[in-house]
Amino acid sequence: MKRAVDQPPPLGTTVTVDDENAVDGPLHDQVYRRLRHALVTGRIVPGRAVTLRGLAQSLGVSPMPVREAIRRVSAEGGLEVGANRRVWVPAMDGERFDELIRARILLEPEAAVRALPHIDRERLERLRDIDDSIDVALERGDVEAYMAGNHRFHFEIYAANPSRVLVPLIESLWLQFGPFMRSVYGRLGTVALVDHHVDALDAIIAHDADALARAIRADIMEGMELIATSVLTVPAAADLPEDRRRA
Template sequence: MNHAITTLPLLERRTLAEAAYAHLRELLVSGRVAPGERLSLRDLSEALGVSVMPVREAVSRLIADHALEVAPNRAVRVPVMTRRQVRELARARAGIEGWAAALAAEARSPAQLERIAAAEEAMRLAQPNPDLGGAVALNRDFHFAIYEAAGLPPLLEVISGLWLKAGPVINLDLRHSNDRLAAGHALRCHAAALRAIRDGRPDAARQAIAEDIASATDFILEKGGLPEASGE
């Protein structure tokens, strides 16, 4: 059984399908499963401590979200994105998440600014030898502290959906290597975004987050391993 799956918490007997859906979303957003990786309904149900039925319902929702897919052999797997799809998703993220950062620079409260600053500091202090799984979580915490400060719940839902699709790809290299973190692009962009939000400069906040997304995408694509188009 995949180690990431075995670390999923046992669920209480509540709305089991909803809880399973939430936990599987987290598995994908955090990049703890890789593109092309197969997910066994039985393994997932055992890891979560529930029957197969609520897991099947949760997986069906994630297939509808285009976060999982059914392979030709009927196995459920994480979709494999092409290089073109990764580029397109990055462009969408840069525009939408950049806008959210600009809104945060205008609308953030003092308490929200403190959360953003604390998230930026936590990731910075985790260098130079971070736990890679922890680094993924810290990066997500920083970004979503900003997006929550934008003050638009529907926008936050859209961004969450983008991360659901992007998570397995954008965190793929972090599962195996510290190279991207060591390059320092993320820390520089995070620091710039924090300064811009603190100073109330929406255009600078937008640019910092867009640059963060673009630099991460460029790094991943330079590493190779993704097909240029479907079927390659």
């Protein structure tokens, strides 16, 4: 096995995206949610090919709803369709990572500040519960549970704002980050991860918009530095095979 790291496995390999929740609504919606959750928690590695029939069989549904779910996720940047119309999880490179981080820093503090007045007591309680579950995940070294909790924490804040403008944009960014972050955590383990959400919680309780923006920003910067100090060599995007170009 001489395959390089993060090189895609042979096509047609089954991809498991099982997810307990999300069992109502149209089938394509359920497939969409399960696929998205699998990406956000990094259950699918970058470069992995996703096929219609393969994913359909792995989920026990017909190819039809999978088609719509894949189209939807790829429109959000979570999957990439090639010139040969084949779909895979996009690979990460330095430039893309930098822009993703920049977009997160621009959008997420803004979204948090705009959501702040909408955060009521119950939501704050849920945020505390999520934060606790993150601590548990970190103690147990459960990377996947940590990533799921981290995602839920951030969007439990942003989604307090009923407007659906900033949230979908930020969701798109997380969708693109998930698989890569997982591969990073996989090399580092959870020991390097720290829970920085207490500052955000304090700012919410104090109704301090500036402090909340700073806490969110610090949380993002921290994750970025974790990458910078650990994975100095990011795979170059130049040496992709011809058929892996974007459509």
